[in-house]
Amino acid sequence: MKIDNSLPLEYSTEENQTKILGFWIFLGAEIMLFATLFASYFVLVDRTGSGPTGAEIFEITPVLIETIVLLTSSFTIGLAIHAMRIGNKKAMMAFLTTTLLLGAGFLGVEIYEFVHYVSIGAGLQTSAFTSILLLTLGTHGAHVTFGLFWGLFILMQVRKQGLTPETANKSFIFSLYWHFLDVVWIFIFSFVYLKGMM
Amino acid sequence: MKELFPAKQVMGFVFSMILTVTALSVYFLEMSFTVGITILLVTAFIQAGLQLVVFMHAGETKDKGAIYTNVYYGLIIALATVFGTLLTMIWGYQIP
Amino acid sequence: MDFFDRFAVPHPSPAIYASMVAIGLTVVAIIAGLTYFKKWGYLWREWLTTVDHKRIGIMYLISALLMLFRGGVDAIMMRAQLAVPENGLLDAQHYNEVFTTHGLVMIIFMAMPFVIAFMNFVVPLQIGARDVAFPRLNALSFWLFFMGAMLLNISFVIGGSPDSGWTSYFPLAGNEFSESVGTNYYMFALQISGLGTMITGINFITTILKMRAPGMTLMKMPMFTWSTLVTNVIIVFAFPVLTVALLMGTMDRLFATNFFTTANGGMDMLWANLFWVWGHPEVYILILPAFGIYSEVISTFARRNLYGYKSMVGSMVIISLLSFLVWTHHFFTMGQGALTNSIFSITTMAIAVPTGVKIFNWLFTLWKGKIEFTVPMLYSIGFIPIFTIGGVTGVMLGMSAADYQYHNTMFLVAHFHMVILPGVVFAMLAGLTYYWPKMFGFKLNERIGKWAFWFISINTLVTFMPMFISGLDGQARRMYTYSESTGFGIWNMISFIGAIGLAIGFALIVYNVYYSIRYSPRNIGSDPWDARSLEWATHSPVPEYNFAQVPHVNSSEAFWDSKKNGHVLYKGELEKIHMPNNSGMPFIMACIFFLWGFAFIFAMWTTVIITTIGIFACLAHRSFEQDHGRYISVREIEETEKKLRGA
Numbered sequence: 001m002k003i004d005n006s007l008p009l010e011y012s013t014e015e016n017q018t019k020i021l022g023f024w025i026f027l028g029a030e031i032m033l034f035a036t037l038f039a040s041y042f043v044l045v046d047r048t049g050s051g052p053t054g055a056e057i058f059e060i061t062p063v064l065i066e067t068i069v070l071l072t073s074s075f076t077i078g079l080a081i082h083a084m085r086i087g088n089k090k091a092m093m094a095f096l097t098t099t100l101l102l103g104a105g106f107l108g109v110e111i112y113e114f115v116h117y118v119s120i121g122a123g124l125q126t127s128a129f130t131s132i133l134l135l136t137l138g139t140h141g142a143h144v145t146f147g148l149f150w151g152l153f154i155l156m157q158v159r160k161q162g163l164t165p166e167t168a169n170k171s172f173i174f175s176l177y178w179h180f181l182d183v184v185w186i187f188i189f190s191f192v193y194l195k196g197m198m
Numbered sequence: 199m200k201e202l203f204p205a206k207q208v209m210g211f212v213f214s215m216i217l218t219v220t221a222l223s224v225y226f227l228e229m230s231f232t233v234g235i236t237i238l239l240v241t242a243f244i245q246a247g248l249q250l251v252v253f254m255h256a257g258e259t260k261d262k263g264a265i266y267t268n269v270y271y272g273l274i275i276a277l278a279t280v281f282g283t284l285l286t287m288i289w290g291y292q293i294p
Numbered sequence: 295m296d297f298f299d300r301f302a303v304p305h306p307s308p309a310i311y312a313s314m315v316a317i318g319l320t321v322v323a324i325i326a327g328l329t330y331f332k333k334w335g336y337l338w339r340e341w342l343t344t345v346d347h348k349r350i351g352i353m354y355l356i357s358a359l360l361m362l363f364r365g366g367v368d369a370i371m372m373r374a375q376l377a378v379p380e381n382g383l384l385d386a387q388h389y390n391e392v393f394t395t396h397g398l399v400m401i402i403f404m405a406m407p408f409v410i411a412f413m414n415f416v417v418p419l420q421i422g423a424r425d426v427a428f429p430r431l432n433a434l435s436f437w438l439f440f441m442g443a444m445l446l447n448i449s450f451v452i453g454g455s456p457d458s459g460w461t462s463y464f465p466l467a468g469n470e471f472s473e474s475v476g477t478n479y480y481m482f483a484l485q486i487s488g489l490g491t492m493i494t495g496i497n498f499i500t501t502i503l504k505m506r507a508p509g510m511t512l513m514k515m516p517m518f519t520w521s522t523l524v525t526n527v528i529i530v531f532a533f534p535v536l537t538v539a540l541l542m543g544t545m546d547r548l549f550a551t552n553f554f555t556t557a558n559g560g561m562d563m564l565w566a567n568l569f570w571v572w573g574h575p576e577v578y579i580l581i582l583p584a585f586g587i588y589s590e591v592i593s594t595f596a597r598r599n600l601y602g603y604k605s606m607v608g609s610m611v612i613i614s615l616l617s618f619l620v621w622t623h624h625f626f627t628m629g630q631g632a633l634t635n636s637i638f639s640i641t642t643m644a645i646a647v648p649t650g651v652k653i654f655n656w657l658f659t660l661w662k663g664k665i666e667f668t669v670p671m672l673y674s675i676g677f678i679p680i681f682t683i684g685g686v687t688g689v690m691l692g693m694s695a696a697d698y699q700y701h702n703t704m705f706l707v708a709h710f711h712m713v714i715l716p717g718v719v720f721a722m723l724a725g726l727t728y729y730w731p732k733m734f735g736f737k738l739n740e741r742i743g744k745w746a747f748w749f750i751s752i753n754t755l756v757t758f759m760p761m762f763i764s765g766l767d768g769q770a771r772r773m774y775t776y777s778e779s780t781g782f783g784i785w786n787m788i789s790f791i792g793a794i795g796l797a798i799g800f801a802l803i804v805y806n807v808y809y810s811i812r813y814s815p816r817n818i819g820s821d822p823w824d825a826r827s828l829e830w831a832t833h834s835p836v837p838e839y840n841f842a843q844v845p846h847v848n849s850s851e852a853f854w855d856s857k858k859n860g861h862v863l864y865k866g867e868l869e870k871i872h873m874p875n876n877s878g879m880p881f882i883m884a885c886i887f888f889l890w891g892f893a894f895i896f897a898m899w900t901t902v903i904i905t906t907i908g909i910f911a912c913l914a915h916r917s918f919e920q921d922h923g924r925y926i927s928v929r930e931i932e933e934t935e936k937k938l939r940g941a
Binding site: 014017018019021022025026028029030032033036037039040043044047048049050051124125126127128129130131132135149150153154157170 | 427428492495496497499500503504505530531532533534535537538539541542545549550551552553555557558559560561564567568571910914917918
Binding site: 007011017020021024025027028029031032034035036038039040042043060064067068071072074075077078079081082083086088091175176179180182183186187189190191194195197198 | 201202203204207210211214215218221222224225231234235238239241242245246249250252253254255256259261264265268269271272273275276277279280283284287288
């Protein structure tokens with residue numbers, strides 16, 4: 001394996017560069033996945049049947065908490081990558097742990113939100129609007145959940161193996177994933193919640 | 199400690215918080231739908247671009263051409279799908 | 295017994311019972327054969343765990359040929375049922391199931407793997423690479439596709455086939471009108487194989503962007519590689535739409551959500567919309583690689599370099615964008631106003647322009663060429679006039695106002711078969727014949743191949759031309775019978791005769807494979823067609839590392855240059871070669887996916903939970919696994935090379 005020391009660790013081998021590019025292309029597919037959900041959401045948003053509308057069920061407080069928590073976690077994963085690049089393993093692990101804890105916090109609030117919706121009669125089966133609302137939020141939430149496990153595995157590997165071209169590459173790819181989830185959330189925050197409550 | 203918080207990323211974070219607060223104005227202030235949706239579109243896309251460039255390091259290797267092409271291509275197709283679907287299913291749909 | 299009741303077929307017939315017995319016997323025969331000949335170890339080591347792109351390509355090819363047979367039997371059954379008025383061969387339900395699986399099998403499980411087979415086999419060789427970017431994901435892609443295909447294929451003997459058309463429109467496909475598990479099979483078979491295709495897309499884009507031989511810039515890639523790149527871009531951006539649509543359809547059926555229902559605000563037309571947002575790009579996913587194969591074949595056998603390389607590339611890139619902007623033309627008559635329909639009419643007609651550019655480029659390549667009429671070349675030349683008939687009728691259908699006349703008639707059926715047969719199937723048969731010697735080291739017999747070509751091309755016209763007429767006369771598609779007074783009888787009888795002719799043509803190809811295995815000469819060298827690009831610059835069959843040394847490239851026809859213009863392909867010494875290790879994980883994971891899909895289809899929730907955990911356990915295993923591949927030493931390479939040169 002040829003290691004190019006002029007580049008950051010995560011790019012240092014051909015294989016690593018290939019993996020990063022491959023992951024970017026995967027993110028391209030994810031853009032379309034969420035775009036399809038958004039397209040469906042906009043078609044179905046006013047088709048509430050006998051169920052409630054968005055304005056009737058959305059609450060600003062949990063949404064705001066989720067947004068700030070997720071934006072902060074996106075910031076901390078960025079710091080983790082920065083720490084990784086200056087070779088500070090301890091700081092990198094601390095930032096990654098913070099990110100995962102914030103992610104878990106986000107998920108907790110989201111679960112609260114879901115339980116709340118169901119309890120006030122806006123369940124998965126209530127209307128086309130609630131179906132697509134919960135599917136869109138749920139798909140994002142499932143991505144976050146998946147990311148928590150993934151991040152945890154990477155944390156364990158960094159702890160055991162240190163910062164190698166392999167673990168650095170995995171961490172960097174994970175950071176791309178996490179930032180992307182943040183981007184998706186921004187669109188959910190703007191065009192599902194704020195537009196719905198406007 | 200200072201070296202762990204590079205100015206670029208801190209500024210990026212502060213800026214994204216400002217954008218969030220700006221977007222929130224559509225909830226707290228009275229405004230027309232057009233103004234509101236314009237604010238949301240502008241803040242959301244700037245926010246997304248910010249993540250892409252500052253946090254995701256999209257442009258730092260020789261693959262940046264491929265990466266940006268990929269993202270822009272995705273964006274174009276995504277917008278075409280969203281607006282095309284709206285055109286077909288809502289704006290141009292005649293059966294209630 | 296209650297547990298087993300759910301697996302019963304809802305509309306049994308003697309034919310289905312006979313199929314059950316036949317499938318059972320085949321499985322027993324395969325297991326017995328493998329055990330008797332002690333081939334289990336060989337199967338596992340050499341095929342089930344392989345990550346070699348060439349072997350994966352060949353497995354795709356075999357699957358595609360098997361599915362071609364299955365879909366072909368469906369087609370013959372349909373044509374036989376319609377051959378005479380008021381025929382009683384199939385009842386309405388059975389006919390519905392047959393046309394549904396015919397469409398699904400032919401598009402998703404025949405054409406797709408056929409195309410992907412060539413991508414796998416040819417692209418790494420054409421760009422001078424040792425394998426694809428992610429060999430293990432490539433194996434996973436194949437096995438996911440394969441398990442999806444198997445899932446669909448067991449549907450008709452376990453629980454019932456899907457029966458609401460390959461488009462599966464809601465509310466017809468909803469629980470209210472499709473009570474059997476058939477549509478669940480549809481959802482999961484497509485979801486699982488679609489996931490595999492998605493991964494293929496990412497894999498090949500990365501491969502082409504990152505693993506080209508030194509000197510091969512993007513504009514020096516052979517045309518098939520270009521078409522693969524563009525196709526995979528379309529795959530990556532189109533398949534997520536299908537994923538979401540299938541997810542929503544599944545939830546409607548299993549969890550009583552209201553996406554596509556007709557109550558509580560659900561919108562059935564949204565399914566049609568999303569289906570075709572994916573479905574139209576899908577058409578181009580099939581046709582672009584076919585165009586790539588035609589480009590290779592035509593320039594090889596016209597003995598000229600491809601005319602208009604840049605315009606070929608440009609037109610494909612334009613097609614890739616436009617293919618996402620035309621989907622509404624599949625349902626012009628289903629509720630949009632004149633403005634929307636006009637917009638999509640215009641984009642539809644615009645896409646004919648880049649396609650026309652490509653046709654003219656091929657014609658100009660042929661112009662003043664020294665044309666050699668081999669079998670692949672016959673298919674490539676036969677394609678042009680027949681495809682043009684399909685193309686111009688497509689423009690007729692694309693005019694939204696006129697479409698009200700043709701929509702859902704046999705005219706439409708004739709149109710898309712006239713596009714897909716010459717466009718995709720001919721190309722696949724051309725590719726099969728053209729790349730056969732590279733895959734197996736001997737050629738298919740030319741004489742039998744030519745007979746097969748004439749049978750297939752003439753009978754394509756005999757089968758589908760009458761449908762244009764009966765369609766204009768008003769024969770609707772998907773109707774299982776018609777009365778004598780309609781006058782459709784004669785046209786459908788001609789179609790049936792054509793279908794028999796097509797079947798004979800395909801049978802000839804099967805015979806040709808058998809004949810050539812027995813009698814074809816083996817000493818044909820590595821370049822039997824006097825071809826132009828890098829895949830012919832290594833031995834046939836290809837050694838596992840593809841090229842002993844990485845080739846150096848200076849044009850899109852590097853091998854031709856090395857033969858005629860003294861270009862040096864291989865520079866420097868042999869070096870040890872890094873190769874990926876085989877792995878059983880993709881196969882195991884795909885098997886778990888199969889069980890997962892099956893459990894979902896029959897709503898067996900405990901199994902669903904267990905298999906879901908299984909899938910994530912595989913992913914976790916992969917995350918922690920350390921596998922740095924292996925090296926092939928210089929000595930081993932030298933030995934292999936000597937043996938291959940001697941043979």
